[in-house]
Amino acid sequence: MIDTVPPAFIFIVAGLLSPLIKGKWKSAYLLAVPVVGFINLISIPEGTHWVVRFLEWDLVFGRMDRLSLIFGYIFHIISFIAILYALHVKDSVQHVAGLVYAGSALGVVCAGDLFTFFIFWEMLTVASIFLIWARKTKAAQSAGFRYLMVHAAGGLCLLAGIVMYVNQTGSIEFGFIGLDGTAATYLIFLGFGLNCAWPVLHPWLTDAYPEATITGTIFLSAFTTKCAVYALARGFPGTEALIWIGAIMTGFPIFFAVIENDLRRVLAYSLINQVGFMVVGIGIGTHLGMNGAIAHAFNDILFKALLFMSMGAVMYRTGKINGTALGGLYRTMPLTCIFCMVGAASISAFPLFSGFVSKSMVMDAAGAGNMKLVWFVLLFASAGVFHHAGIKIPFFAFFGHDSGMRPKEAPLNMLLAMGITAFLCIFIGSFPGPLYSLLPYPVDYAPYTMPHVVAQTQILFFSALAFTLLLLAGIYPAEMRCVNIDADWIYRKGARLFYFIIDKLFNGVNRLSDQIFVKGLAGFAGRLSRRAPEILALGTLVPLWSATGTTGEKLQDRIAKARAALDTGSSPVGIGAALATVFLIVVFLLL
């Protein structure tokens, strides 16, 4: 107990100190963080640690059970890989953001109470935003801003839910929550769902991830959505709504991915598609479903990072990422090409690659639950993911038409990072035992049965056949320079409509008030107050003078004199006194 610390703290403290380390030791320092963190993590016994009393609540910084530990392991592994991949980056903001982001993710999965959980959950957003802004393009800046706004809204929703929930239950412990019909649970559910990129809530992901820095995207693809998967697995296992939400998530992004030109955005769509499988597994909630979801989260972190890394390497060397601009790069980037294909095979769940041993658990869980429609959607998504992530990504980047570019192979640190990840993808796919032994529930599942291997290979090869034939027939949609609108239209264009309406409405009211009050009433009051003494004085004096026999020119002369005297404030005392008297009489009568 004494020699271990909460896993999050190592990353966060080391991250904040990292700008102080300069020169050749920097790389060693950065790489040492996840290693030290990992040793720390495996030294922590299961159970509840670091309970801090705060006001009347117990904050738990270390609830270590099998569910949080497996996320802890993979977060350490991917941090090491992402740091290695980013080792050439000189911008220390990115290193700080990356480490603090990873630390926050560890904080989320180790938090035993809702308050600690929420703090780390929000830190995820704050830290990750710098990985987007660090790209320093205008597109990245505005995408980052939208990302922040959406997550701030989601965070508030979650906070409101947590406050109401704690109020109802009187406990801040983060355990099973479940939808019980109260607003509190729905708000928490929705708050988790936003980070999980549920349909319609998803565009923050496909909008911002492809705009982040090359190395930042590797961090981004690993943490935010997987923390949400963890939160759902902790709080809402077996919630039926998740089955349908997850099924839609696996389905709709593949259509967008097929017509998308930016290859990193294609990967962002397939990220949602893969998270969909996890959400379905959690929704099913059986041991097989939960194990499948968690195992798939573990594998997805690796192969999605591998795909993003290979596309990042291409982008680093060529400066381009659109399918229209790339092609034929296998010639000079053969290793990157091979690593990309390993990632593609893993995400497509080829036998012997990591996706195979986890995705099939979710499929079988759906089959065992006799969920026909969901099973069909998942099978469709399996074929579709091969289509867009498995074939399209490697084909358009490394094969296809020759772009004429002959870039150098990726830098050594990138190759190493990709190599380690590719090895893990194949290792887990070939020897799933170690991964299965880490899962929260005992695993009684054999992925490598003859019919399963044959069925999966058949479905993949015949989708490949479809791709080949469509491409040869010229039906396959050519990549185009374009943007495809998605649900973010609501706040990107919709916001403009909103702005327009608000502009017309409130500025209209403003103009109208200006006309009536500023120019009209105030002017009138101004004129009135300026002329009131004159009107009053002359109104009294003229009849008086007339009565005393002043007429004609003399009267006009007197009026002119009095007016001048009033204007300059130099009226004779008599007139002044008379005016004051008249004024008092008027006031008296009015009141």
Added chain:
Amino acid sequence: MHEKPKDDREYLFDKPGSVKKLLGIFFTSLVILLIIEIFTKKHPHFPWEGWAEFYCVYGFVACVVLVIVAKYILRPLVMRREDYYD
């Protein structure tokens, strides 16, 4: 940025016939996959899993449907000029 291919080296798929060879291997493996199913003992969750070549047909049809829908329905709906949001 544009380094026009100055090297005259011939890479794997530049050779005439190598793509054909690859396609040949691919189509052969498709045939093997169709045949191998006869020798597999299935234990399906659903009855249709037991149908002959169910996965082959589904995989093929799913992808054709995916592409057709994406190209002819989704793209006309959502595609905008690159500077749409600017």
